[in-house]
Amino acid sequence: MAEIKDDGKLAWILRSGWKGCCPRCGKGRMFASWLKIAPECGECGLDYRFASPDDGPAFFSLCIVAFPLTFLVVWFQVAVEPPMWVHLFTSVPLMMAGCLLPLRPIKGWLVASQYVNRAQEAGTEKLWARLHNQASGNAFGD
Template identity: 75%
Template sequence: MRCGWKGLCPRCGQGRMFRSWLKIVDRCGTCGLDYRFAAPDDGPAFFSLCVCALPLIAFVVWVQVAFDPPAWVHLLTSVPFMAIGTLLPLRPIKGWLVASQYVNRAQEAGTRKLWAQLHGTDPERSDFDQ
């Protein structure tokens, strides 16, 4: 979990997991782990919205009800607060999801042979055992 939050390789804990803000590298530069298994899809956005945005929305609604500020105040304060509060956690959440996929060997049920055929790997050997 710690490696995922820091954006480090889940196998060796030293190589970088990201090449840019949310783009995952093809292979770990240290141990050579192939990140083809990584498919966090919409998970980071879902967790960011549920865990981060809901409390932020509750705070913005409280400010509106308690103080009734004009719309321009929300435009200058609430909108940037919400944008930063939901965008900043995306990378650590994505790293955590990729690392947990590696640790738990998560893959679609029944797709090992198709995956091996598409990527030219041994169907009897798991892609996590590279």
């Protein structure tokens, strides 16, 4: 994918992040294992050293999933007053699955977003260029 227009960026980010494919070519794999980012794309050779989603996936998973599920579990407790073992078999697996399953797509979306938008820390443009042996290039490193 040589050029992404502004109106197609979000769709490209969401698609490549959800599928875990390379944000440049859309064919190679972004992940080496469940949450570990591959060193580079096997198809186009994109070096994934630029990717630093840090705690973003966990934060978004907690905000989007854990908080609403917590309210659901509390409502269940107040409305039904089940014994604790019911929570052990319903609430705990629901919370664990709800928090762990979205981590990979969220991490993929963050990495794809960093690539498409050329996200980097302020003031590190020259260091970025030197590390990746490129002057300033286009937005997609081509």
